[in-house]
Amino acid sequence: MQDNPIRYEQEEAVVTLTLNRPDALNAFSDAPMIEAFLAALDLIERDATVRAVILTGAGKAFSAGGNVKHMRDKTEMFAGGPATVKQAYLDGILRVPPRFWAFDRPVIAAVNGACFGAAVDLASMCDIRLAAPEAKIGLPFVNIGIGPGDGAAWFLPRIVGQSAAAELLLTGEPIDAEKALQIGFFSRIVPAGSLLEEAKSLARRIASRAPLAVRKTKQALRAGLEQSLRDHLQFCAEMQAALHHTEDHTEALEAFFEKREPVFRGV
Helix, strand or coil: CCCCCEEEEEECCEEEEEECCHHHCCCCCCHHHHHHHHHHHHHHHCCCCCCEEEEEECCCEEECCCCHHHHHHCCHHHCCCHHHHHHHHHHCHHHHHHHHHCCCCCEEEEECCEEECHHHHHHHCCCEEEECCCCEEECCCHHHCCCCCCCHHHHHHHHHCHHHHHHHHHHCCCEEHHHHHHCCCCCEECCCCCHHHHHHHHHHHHHCCCHHHHHHHHHHHHHHCCCCHHHHHHHHHHHHHHHCCCHHHHHHHHHHHHCCCCCCCCC
């Protein structure tokens, strides 16, 4: 239903979140979209049956990012003077990066079309990014006289490197899926018409692994971006000490020696 900005669908252990404003190219700066997205993350984290998540867009676009009509008209979060706009960013879209970055379930972005501005940040916060052949990414902030205000200057260099990130941000020029694959933004390009099914297949494979170990692995990947090696190894020791005493670890070892598939319960 299009009256809900986020479509929430669960198939066994996998939830698909669909940005559901195709008439507005799934613009992500509006308050209803942001609130629905944050609420969906909360719902997932309260549900132990969810082990993997897919994020995609309805219609032809993944998301066009910020709502440029609202920018032009100085309405919604873009209304008022500099102090008001600053607070609107902090109270609105800038609540998403710290929340989504700390989200504990693995997320696969299925980028089905145009992915611009804030949507690139959203995809950057996912753990794995798959693309349809027609996907494009772009960060046209400088083209409309603003800067990368949603975290792109922090996320992109960590994914594609400083030079590639600088070229994307300083020129504002979009790149196609093949180029985005070459610089490491996408893991792979999926044949037309197969994107969502391929994302679901990958999500199911991840969901079949030990849930606590998967979540800790995601946490380790995030933490490693900011920790020293010494601090990271301390983190690893603590992580392993906890995981070695889970029932799922015991089950995995028993299944290995009994030559059967393990049955993980997330405990």
